[in-house]
Amino acid sequence: xxxxxxxxxxxxxxxxxxxxxxxxxxxxxxxxxxxxxxxxxxxxxxxxxxxxxxxxxxxxxxxxxxxxxxxxxxxxxxxxxxxxxxxxxxxxxxxxxxxxxxxxxxxxxxxxxxxxxxxxxxxxxxxxxxxxxxxxxxxxxxxxxxxxxxxxxxxxxxxxxxxxxxxxxxxxxxxxxxxxxxxxxxxxxxxxxxxxxxxxxxxxxxxxxxxxxxxxxxxxxxxxxxxxxxxxxxxxxxxxxxxxxxxxxxxxxxxxx
Amino acid sequence: xxxxxxxxxxxxxxxxxxxxxxxxxxxxxxxxxxxxxxxxxxxxxxxxxxxxxxxxxxxxxxxxxxxxxxxxxxxxxxxxxxxxxxxxxxxxxxxxxxxxxxxxxxxxxxxxxxxxxxxxxxxxxxxxxxxxxxxxxxxxxxxxxxxxxxxxxxxxxxxxxxxxxxxxxxxxxxxxxxxxxxxxxxxxxxxxxxxxxxxxxxxxxxxxxxxxxxxxxxxxxxxxxxxxxxxxxxxxxxxxxxxxxxxxxxxxxxxxxxxxxxxxxxxxxxxxxxxxxxxxxxxxxxxxxxxxxxxxxxxxxxxxxxxxxxxxxxxxxxxxxxxxxxxxxxxxxxxxxxxx
Amino acid sequence: xxxxxxxxxxxxxxxxxxxxxxxxxxxxxxxxxxxxxxxxxxxxxxxxxxxxxxxxxxxxxxxxxxxxxxxxxxxxxxxxxxxxxxxxxxxxxxxxxxxxxxxxxxxxxxxxxxxxxxxxxxxxxxxxxxxxxxxxxxxxxxxxxxxxxxxxxxxxxxxxxxxxxxxxxxxxxxxxxxxxxxxxxxxxxxxxxxxxxxxxxxxxxxxxxxxxxxxxxxxxxxxxxxxxxxxxxxxxxxxxxxxxxxxxxxxxxxxxxxxxxxxxxxxxxxxxxxxxxxxxxxxxxxxxxxxxxxxxx
Numbered sequence: 001x002x003x004x005x006x007x008x009x010x011x012x013x014x015x016x017x018x019x020x021x022x023x024x025x026x027x028x029x030x031x032x033x034x035x036x037x038x039x040x041x042x043x044x045x046x047x048x049x050x051x052x053x054x055x056x057x058x059x060x061x062x063x064x065x066x067x068x069x070x071x072x073x074x075x076x077x078x079x080x081x082x083x084x085x086x087x088x089x090x091x092x093x094x095x096x097x098x099x100x101x102x103x104x105x106x107x108x109x110x111x112x113x114x115x116x117x118x119x120x121x122x123x124x125x126x127x128x129x130x131x132x133x134x135x136x137x138x139x140x141x142x143x144x145x146x147x148x149x150x151x152x153x154x155x156x157x158x159x160x161x162x163x164x165x166x167x168x169x170x171x172x173x174x175x176x177x178x179x180x181x182x183x184x185x186x187x188x189x190x191x192x193x194x195x196x197x198x199x200x201x202x203x204x205x206x207x208x209x210x211x212x213x214x215x216x217x218x219x220x221x222x223x224x225x226x227x228x229x230x231x232x233x234x235x236x237x238x239x240x241x242x243x244x245x246x247x248x249x250x251x252x253x254x255x256x257x
Numbered sequence: 258x259x260x261x262x263x264x265x266x267x268x269x270x271x272x273x274x275x276x277x278x279x280x281x282x283x284x285x286x287x288x289x290x291x292x293x294x295x296x297x298x299x300x301x302x303x304x305x306x307x308x309x310x311x312x313x314x315x316x317x318x319x320x321x322x323x324x325x326x327x328x329x330x331x332x333x334x335x336x337x338x339x340x341x342x343x344x345x346x347x348x349x350x351x352x353x354x355x356x357x358x359x360x361x362x363x364x365x366x367x368x369x370x371x372x373x374x375x376x377x378x379x380x381x382x383x384x385x386x387x388x389x390x391x392x393x394x395x396x397x398x399x400x401x402x403x404x405x406x407x408x409x410x411x412x413x414x415x416x417x418x419x420x421x422x423x424x425x426x427x428x429x430x431x432x433x434x435x436x437x438x439x440x441x442x443x444x445x446x447x448x449x450x451x452x453x454x455x456x457x458x459x460x461x462x463x464x465x466x467x468x469x470x471x472x473x474x475x476x477x478x479x480x481x482x483x484x485x486x487x488x489x490x491x492x493x494x495x496x497x498x499x500x501x502x503x504x505x506x507x508x509x510x511x512x513x514x515x516x517x518x519x520x521x522x523x524x525x526x527x528x529x530x531x532x533x534x535x536x537x538x539x540x541x542x543x544x545x546x547x548x549x550x551x552x553x554x555x556x557x558x559x560x561x562x563x564x565x566x567x568x569x570x571x572x573x574x575x576x577x578x579x580x581x582x583x584x585x586x587x588x589x590x591x592x593x594x595x596x597x
Numbered sequence: 598x599x600x601x602x603x604x605x606x607x608x609x610x611x612x613x614x615x616x617x618x619x620x621x622x623x624x625x626x627x628x629x630x631x632x633x634x635x636x637x638x639x640x641x642x643x644x645x646x647x648x649x650x651x652x653x654x655x656x657x658x659x660x661x662x663x664x665x666x667x668x669x670x671x672x673x674x675x676x677x678x679x680x681x682x683x684x685x686x687x688x689x690x691x692x693x694x695x696x697x698x699x700x701x702x703x704x705x706x707x708x709x710x711x712x713x714x715x716x717x718x719x720x721x722x723x724x725x726x727x728x729x730x731x732x733x734x735x736x737x738x739x740x741x742x743x744x745x746x747x748x749x750x751x752x753x754x755x756x757x758x759x760x761x762x763x764x765x766x767x768x769x770x771x772x773x774x775x776x777x778x779x780x781x782x783x784x785x786x787x788x789x790x791x792x793x794x795x796x797x798x799x800x801x802x803x804x805x806x807x808x809x810x811x812x813x814x815x816x817x818x819x820x821x822x823x824x825x826x827x828x829x830x831x832x833x834x835x836x837x838x839x840x841x842x843x844x845x846x847x848x849x850x851x852x853x854x855x856x857x858x859x860x861x862x863x864x865x866x867x868x869x870x871x872x873x874x875x876x877x878x879x880x881x882x883x884x885x886x887x888x889x890x891x892x893x894x
Contacts, residue, residue: 032514152512157697158664158690161509163524164532165494172498172579173321173525175311177288180581190493190581216531218491218546225491225582325616330662333620333641334705368875369860372614505864508857510665517663521616526864533865536855537667537689542868560870 006056006155009041011076013069014096014124015062018141019087020044023059026144033148036155055080057154063089063096065124077131084135084150085127091138092212092244096124100245125246135160140210140243143195164215166190167207171198179206184229186239191217212244219248258405259423259432260442263412267438268419272300272348274435278382278427279344282317284310290578294347303349305414308391309575313501314347314354315361318377321498322524325373328510330517337520341376349386353394353571355408356401357501358383360561360569364504382427385411390461393574395587397458398465401571415449465587466594467558467568473594474559478551482592487547489582494527496576496584497553502569503527528552554589615860618660618705619645624680626700630764632687633731635672636695637680638706649706651675652713653738654851654879658859659683659691660705661698667691668856670735670878671709676745681706684734684766710859711878714739714849719821723751725812727834729758729805729826733766735851735878736825747779751819754781754812758805758830761786762796775799783808805830806837817842825851835882848882 012020024045026033041049058080064070077083088094099107100123108119127133137150137160146162153160167189171178179185179201188209189201200207219240226236240248263271275281281297284307292307294314312321320339327335350358358378365374385408388394396402404411409428412419420442423429432439497503507526512519526533529549534542543549561569570586577585591597620641627635638659640646651657656670667689673682687696698704716739724743728736743750755774759765765784774782784800785808801808805826822843824834831850838848854866854873866873869888871880 029514036515148514149511152514153664155514156512156517156663156694158694161665161690163507163509165526165530166492168491168493168495168581169498169525169527169530172311172495175287175293175316177291177311178495178579178581181579182288182290190491214531216492216546221489221491221582224489228583326614328660328662328705330703333703334618334660336614336617365862367861369615369862371860371862372616504862506858506862507865508666508863510663512663519663521666523616523863528864528867534855536853537692542854555869556867560867563870 003038005036005038007038007040007053008057008059009055009076009080010039010044010059011041011061011072012044013060013062013073013090013127014065015087015089015094017044017061019061019090019139022139022141022144023147026148029144029148033151037151053079057082057084059084059086060090060127061087063094063124063126064130065096065122066120067122068120070122070130073127073130082134082154083127083131084137084154085133086137086139086142086147088138088140088210088212088243089124090127091136093124093126093246094140094243097126097245098241100124129246137162138193138212139195146195163194165194166214167192167194167196167198167201167211170194170196171201171207174198174202176201179204180225180229184231186226186231186235188240191219191222191240208242209240210243213247217247259429261421261423261432261436261439262442262446263419263421263439265417265419269300271435271438272297272303274438275346275348275382275384275431277434278431279346279380281346281348284349287311294349297348305349305386307349308351308388308394309573309578311499311575311579313357313499313573313575314350314383315357315501315504317345317347317381318358318374319361319365319371319504319506319525322522323373325508325521325523327520328518332518336372338373338376340380342380343377344380344382346382346384348384350383350408351386351388351573352404353396353399353401353573354501355383355385355404356396356399357571357573359404359407360502360571361504363565364502364569382410382431383408385422385424387411387413387457389457390463391574392462393577394461394572395463395465395574396572397461398463398467399568399570399572401573402461413450413453415446415453418446420446420450463574463587465572465590466596470568470590470594471559471562474555477593480593482589483547483551486550486584486589487545489584490529490546490550491582492529492531492546492549493581494529495579495581497527497529498525499575499579501571501573501575502557505533528556554586558590615707616858618658618666618707621645621681621704621706623695623698623700623702623704629684629766629768632696633684633766634687634696636683636685638683638704639680640706641703646679649681649709651709653716653742654713654735655709655711656735656856656859656874656878657681657683657706657708657710658856659695660707661691661694662703662705664694665691666705666707666857668710668859668874670738670851672734672737674738674741674745676742684731684737686731707859710856710874712876714823714879716742720746720749721751723753723816723820725754725756725815725820725822727756727805727822727824727826729830729834730760730764731766732825732827732830732851733757734825736823737767737770739823744777744780752781752816753779754783756783756785756805756808756812758785758787758808758826761788761790762798762800763790765796768796781812783811804833806833809837809841815841818844821847821849823849823851838882843882845883845886846881849879850882850885851878852880853878 150160185206187206189207193211283297283303365371409425411422506523557570625637672684789798856866856874857863861872861875
C-alpha cells in the first residue's frame with residue numbers, strides 16, 4: 001500500500017539492543033510513532049520485514065565490531081536517504097570500544113582461550129568511521145524524549161537540533177552539589193553531552209560520560225583538574241574510555257603516553 | 258524606616274506566621290558544603306548559618322527551564338506562565354542576593370519587560386537575613402554587603418534576637434500581624450548591632466579592587482590572561498548557572514509527534530558554551546574558549562558598567578565555590594591588573 | 598501604592614508579552630534568485646497590519662510553527678502598509694522550513710525589533726546606499742522609504758554589486774530605478790556570464806568600490822552612507838569611504854548576530870555592552886571602532 005509516511009528501518013549492529021528497547025518504551029507515543037512512520041524493517045519488533053525497499057530514514061544502533069556488522073551497515077546505508085546513529089555505541093563506539101588499543105588476537109585468547117579461533121571480531125568502531133551519518137543521537141540508552149524530538153523534526157523535514165550543553169549545566173540546573181568539588185569523584189559531567197537532566201549526579205553517582213563528549217570537550221583541562229584532586233591519570237582515562245574510547249584514545253590518551 | 262526586634266525565642270512562631278502569606282521557602286542543607294532554597298517543611302531545617310545556595314534566588318523568577326507558550330498550527334499561540342499566581346515567601350536572602358535580584362530587575366525590566374519574570378516577582382515576598390562572610394565573599398568590594406531596599410522584611414542577627422527592618426507595605430502588614438512576637442529596639446540592641454557590624458567588616462578576607470577596572474579591561478583585551486584562562490576553563494557553564502545575575506537563555510521548541518503543536522521553552526544558557534554565538538549558516542562569532550571566557554568577565558565588569566553604571570557581579574562567591582577547576586574571579590582580575 | 602515599593606519597575610501593567618508571537622499568514626512567496634526568495638506576510642488581526650510600525654533597518658522574529666523562530670530583516674518600507682515583505686536566504690533550520698511552507702500557511706511574527714536606520718537624522722542629507730549581495734534586503738526598505746519621502750532627502754545614490762546578473766535581487770525594481778531621474782542607480786557584477794538565457798546585463802562589470810568613480814562631486818560632509826553586505830565587502834567599502842573622508846558616525850552598517858529573543862534579554866547577540874537586537878542591527882562605523890568584537894573581516 002502506498003502512503004506518504006516516511007519509510008523507516010530500525011537496525012541493530014553489535015549492541016545490547018537497549019536503544020531499540022528505549023524506542024519500544026515510548027509508551028503513549030508508541031502508537032503515534034507507528035502511525036506516523038511506515039516501519040518497513042525492524043527485526044527486533046516485528047516479523048515479515050522487508051529488507052530491500054529504499055528507506056527514507058534508517059535508525060542504526062550498535063557498534064561495528066564484526067565483519068557482518070560492516071556488511072549490514074553498508075547495505076543499510078545504500079538503501080537509506082538519511083542515516084541516524086542512535087545510542088552511544090553507534091555514535092562513539094560505546095563499551096565495546098573500550099579495549100581497542102589491545103590487539104584483537106590477544107583479546108580473543110583472553111576471552112575464548114587458545115583453542116577457539118572462529119570468533120568474528122574486529123576493533124569496535126562507531127558507524128561514522130565507515131559510512132556517512134546524517135544525524136547522531138547518543139545516549140546509553142538514548143533518551144526517549146530526545147528520540148521523539150528527532151523523529152518529530154524529521155517528519156517535518158527539519159534537521160533536529162541537539163543542544164551542545166554539558167551535563168554540568170543540567171546538574172547545576174537541578175541544583176546538585178558538585179561531586180568533583182565536594183567528594184573528589186571522577187565525574188565526566190564537564191566533558192559529556194547533556195540531555196539526561198544529570199540523572200546520575202542527581203542520585204549522587206558521578207557522571208560516567210554515557211552520552212559521549214560534547215563538541216570541543218576540554219580534555220586537557222579536565223585531566224589537569226582531576227590531578228589537583230589527587231586522581232591519577234589512569235583513573236581518569238579508564239573512566240573516560242568507558243563509553244567513548246574512540247573519541248579519546250586515538251588523539252588524546254595514547255598520544256600522551 | 259521602621260525597625261523592630263524579634264527575640265530568637267519567637268523565631269519559630271514568626272516563621273510559622275509567614276505561612277499565611279504564601280509558601281515559605283528557606284535555605285536548607287543539601288550536602289556537606291552546599292545549600293539550596295526550598296520549601297520549608299519545618300522550621301528546624303532552616304540553615305540559618307548558610308552563606309550561599311547553589312542556585313541563587315533567580316530560579317524562582319527565571320526558571321532553569323520555562324515554558325513560554327503553547328503553539329498550534331490551527332490555534333496559534335497561547336501564553337503559559339507557570340506559577341503566576343503562586344504566593345511565595347522567600348526567606349533568608351543575604352544582601353548580595355537581594356542586590357542580585359535588583360540587577361535582574363534591571364535586566365528583565367529594561368526596554369521590553371519580561372512578563373514571565375515579573376509575573377512571579379510580584380508574588381514573592383523577600384525576607385533578608387544578615388550574614389558573616391567567609392573566604393569567598395567579596396560583596397564589600399562590590400558594594401552589595403548591605404542593602405536599604407529590595408526586601409519586604411530584613412532580619413539582622415544579634416546574639417539573642419534579630420533586628421527586623423520593614424522595607425515595604427506588605428512587610429509592614431506582616432510585622433503588624435505578628436506584632437505580638439515583636440518588641441521595641443533598645444539602645445543596647447543598637448550598640449550590639451554596631452559591634453557585630455564592626456566584627457563583620459573585619460571578617461572579610463577577600464576583596465576585589467574595582468577602581469578603574471572597566472578601563473583596565475579595555476587596555477587588557479589582548480592580555481595573555483585570557484589565553485591562560487581559556488586553557489584552564491572547562492566551559493562547563495557551572496558559573497553561569499549559579500550566578501545570581503547571569504540571565505542568558507536559549508529558546509527552542511518542543512514539538513508534539515503527530516500534530517503541529519507543542520511548546521516553546523527557554524532554558525538557562527551560558528556564553529561559555531561553544532555554540533552560544535553561532536548564527537544561521539554556522540558562523541561562530543566566538544570560536545575560541547579564551548574569547549568566550551573573556552566575554553563573561555567583560556560582561557560583568559565592563560559591559561554592564563557601561564550600560565548601567567555598576568558591575569553585574571554581587572561578590573556572592575558562587576562562581577568561586579562551584580568552579581570545578583578552581584578558577585577564582587578575584588585572582589583573575591588581580592592578574593589582569595598586574596597585581597597577582 | 599505598589600506593595601513592592603522596592604521594585605523600580607511597575608509589575609502590574611505588563612499586559613503585553615513580548616515573547617508571544619502574533620499570528621500572521623504567509624500570503625505569497627516570490628522566487629528571486631536561488632535560495633533568496635521574497636516572502637510576504639500579513640497579520641491575521643487586520644488591526645495589527647496598521648499597528649506594526651517599523652523603521653527601515655528593523656527586523657522581526659518569524660516563527661515557523663513546529664520548527665522554531667529566526668530573526669529576519671524587513672525589506673518593505675513602512676510607507677507602504679499592509680504587507681510585510683522579507684527577502685530571506687535559505688540558511689538554517691527555520692529559513693529552510695519557510696521555503697517548504699505552502700502559501701497561505703500560518704506563521705508567527707514578533708517585532709519590530711532593533712534600532713533601524715536613523716531616518717529622522719538622515720533627512721536633509723545626501724544618502725549613499727551601498728549594497729553587496731543579499732545586503733540589498735534591509736537596504737531596500739531604506740531606499741524605498743527615502744524614495745517615498747523623496748523631497749525630504751538630498752541627493753540619493755544606490756550602488757549595488759553582486760557576483761553575476763543572476764544574483765541581482767529585486768531585478769524588476771532595479772530596472773525601473775535605473776530610469777528614475779531623482780536617483781543615481783549604479784549596478785555592477787563581478788562577472789556577466791554569456792550563456793543562452795542568461796540575464797542581459799546593462800550595468801557595469803567590476804567591484805562595488807569601482808562604482809565610486811561614477812559618482813561625481815560627493816558632498817561627503819553632508820552624506821550618510823548606508824552599507825550592507827558580506828564581510829569582505831565591508832572591508833573594501835569601508836576602506837573607500839574612510840579614504841573619501843566620510844565621518845565615522847555617518848557610515849551605517851547592518852550587522853548580523855544570533856538574535857534569539859530580539860528584546861535584549863537572552864544575551865546571544867550581545868557584543869560588549871551592545872545588544873545587536875536593541876542597539877543594532879544598525880551600527881555606525883564609530884561603534885565598530887569602539888567595540889572590537891563588533892565586526893570580523
